[in-house]
Amino acid sequence: MTRDDGLDGAPAAVARVVVIATGxxxxSISDPGGAAVARRTAAQLLGSAGYGDVEVEGRDVLNLGSYxxxxxELRVIAEAVAAALARDEVTGVVVSHGxxxxxxTAFLLDLVHDGDKPVVLTxxxxxADQPDSDGPRNLREAIAVAASPGARGCGAVISFAGRIFSPGRTRKHHTVAAEPYRTADGGPIGRIGASGVVITALPVRPAPLARPGPRFDGTRVDIVTVHPGADAALARAAVRTGAEAVVLAGTGVGNANHALLEWVSEAVAAGTVVGLSTRVAEGPVVPTYGNAGGADLVRAGALSMGALPLYHARLLLALLISEGVAVTEPTIAPYV
Ligand SMILES: NC(=O)C[C@H](N)C(=O)O
Known part of the structure; x- marks a missing residue:
């Protein structure tokens, strides 16, 4: 099957999208006890309705809640995406995901994506067994984005409820809303509406990193949250149980307290990477305060994770460490 692209009269190859199902x-459908459990396969998600002039093929990679x-699992998804992208006849890839x-996952896929073909998570x-499930619409839209020439060069994106997000600063910000994603200090880079897929902003993306290897599976990076009364017990336990890095989810612009400051000095001296992030949903870490605030933590050797969201920061450190990259201010600068 071919279609005319209308540009030079030559028939363009039909758009082909691979849908990688992960659960x-x-x-999900209800189990006998009424709890929702991931069960449906790629073929079941795609159904038999067809997707206009886009040829779609499904691939089952995982079938789990993303929790x-x-x-x-993230590495397995990254490998499946790379394998699909490597096929010349594939226009783009969709990953259906919790x-x-x-x-x-979106941030990881974006970090390692080194081509122009769209990778779209939804x-x-x-x-799936709810009468008003948003899945079919989201999947249809994601396939349209993956097939869209306009989405080329945007890296990996999240397509959800008619909006397209670049993952670099995008987080799930609502537990149950039909539009659960928001880009911190930003907005969607495009929309899917009556006129199709419209990209309104091109994301700025650093040079691609290598895909994670098997060492990524066991690379432990933990998050320790700062709160009134927090001590260093959890941070110490994290290192004792094998964490190669710890991300502090500091208060405000990235602050802690004297117990954690003392731990940062000891941990950094012993070779543990300490990233300084914030427990606040939006806004960058700005090392400002003394008396065990962020300025002191950075002086003690913690690395400011800047505007990178908390869980993105954890993932970035895990990927870099698993690849044997020395994690320093210059090596994380392009991402934070
Ligand atoms: N809405 C969802 O997909 C949440 C689900 N529990 C998951 O992440 O797998």
Missing amino acids: GTIA LFGHR TDTMEE GAQRA
């Missing part, structure tokens, strides 16, 4: 609510994913940790907030 999530988009694939169950570890680094291994919404809980889609921000991490999911659903209402299970």
Whole structure:
């Protein structure tokens, strides 16, 4: 099957999109106890209706809620995406995915994406067996984005409820809303509406990193949250149990307290990477305060993760460490 692209009269190859199914609510149906469990396959998600002039093929890679994913699952998805993208006849790839940790997978896929073909993650907030499930619409839109020439060069994106997001600063910001994603200090880079896929902004993306190798699976990077009364017990336990880096989710612009400041000095001296992030949903880390605030933490050797969201920061450190990259201010500068 061919279609005329209308540009030079030559028939263009038909758009072909590979849908990689990984589970999530988009694939979930009620079990006998009434709990939603990922069960539906790629073929079941795609159905038999067809997707206009886009040829679509499904591939089952995982079938789990994304709350169950570890680094291994993220690596397996990255490998499946790369294999699909490597096929000349493939225009773009869709990954159907649970919404809980889609921000991490999308960020990883974006970090390692080194071509122009679109990679589009989508999911659903209402299970596949709900009469008002948003899955079919989200999937249809994601396929349209993956097939769209306009989405080329945007890297990996999240397509959800008619909006397209670049993952670099995008997080799930609402547990149940039909539009669960928001880009911190930014907005969607495009929309899907009556006139099709419209890209309104091109994301700025750093040079691609190498895809994670098997070492990524066991690379432990933990998050320790700062709160009134927090001590260093959890941070110490993280290192004791194998964490190669710890991200501090500081208060405000990235502050902690004297117990954690003392730990940062000891941990950095012993070779642990300490990233300084914030527990606040939006806005960058700005090392400002003394008396165990962010300025002191950075002086003690913590690395400011800048405007990179908390869970993105954790993932970036895990990827860099697993690749044997020395994590320093200059090596993380392009991402934060
Ligand atoms: N809406 C969802 O997909 C949430 C689901 N629990 C998941 O992340 O797999």
